Amino acid sequence: MRLTSTPRIEFLRTLAAEVLHNYGRGRTVIAIDGADASGRAQFAADLAEVLTEDDERNVFTASLRNFQRSQAERNRFGPATPERHYRFGYDYSALRRVLIEPFRLDGSAGFVTEHFDADRDTxxxxxxxxxxxxxxxxxxxxxxxRPELRGLWMFSVLLETDPVTPEDVLYLADVTPREIVDAVIINTDPAAPRRLFLDRC
Known part of the structure; x- marks a missing residue:
């Protein structure tokens, strides 16, 4: 179904067209990075909706939030600190095993988009x-x-906001994601996101 045109939808259509031009065939995995959890989740959901508006393309969404370690597993790495959450909070092995690797197989392999409920610790x-x-x-x-996830994404987006947690400060110091991603997007006004084109020469 064709969506109602707004500045946000038109921006997302341009981004979707770029993705489809480069990765229009096969299994494509897109990452949406950024410190604003709610803005990031909404951007991912809206992009997925735009990607499906013109044909019957199958589009799935997932959140890294649902691939965190259990509380018991996290406790093995010491007391709760921002650094523990950043370095040991997620189960990237499970992410690869049950979602990314089977999804990228061109066949009938099954995949799951949710692995762990962090709120209920189950x-x-x-x-x-x-x-x-x-x-x-x-x-x-x-x-x-982050380095553990390099190579998983065909196309990566960074939604830039000021770091709001100590974990974000650690991440930006450790990785400098704007130098890695395919698109840097300023999303401070969700109704009118804009792309930042960086000179990397």
């Missing part, structure tokens, strides 16, 4: 999905361009 009963040969997965989350 595992989520897996719902195994399959999809067509041409499909897109949009993954949003904290620290999406």
């Amino acid at each position: 595992w989520i009963e897996p719902t195994w999905r399959t999809t067509s040969a041409d499909a897109i997965l949009v993954v949003e989350g904290d620290f999406a361009n």
Whole structure:
């Protein structure tokens, strides 16, 4: 279904067209990075909706929030601190094993988009999905361009805001994500996001 045109939708259509031009066939994985959790999640959801508006393309969304370690696992790395959360809060092995790797297989391998409920500190009963040969997965989350996740994304977006937590400060000092991503987007006004083009020469 064609969405009502707004400055935000038109911006997302331009971004979607770039992704589809470069990765219009096969299994494509897009990452949405950034410090603003609610803004990041909404951007990912809206981009997924735009990617499906013109045809029957299968588009899935997932959040790194649902691939965190359990409280018991985190406690093995010491007391709760911002650094512990940043370095040991997520189960990237599970992310690869049950979502990214099976999704990227061009076949009938099943994948799950949710693994762990951090609010309830409990595992989520897996719902195994399959999809067509041409499909897109949009993954949003904290620290999406850290070294452990390099190579997982075909296209990566950074929504820039000022760091609001000590974890974000650690991440930006450790990684400098704006030098890695394909698109840097200023999302301080969600109704009218704008892209920042950086001179990397």
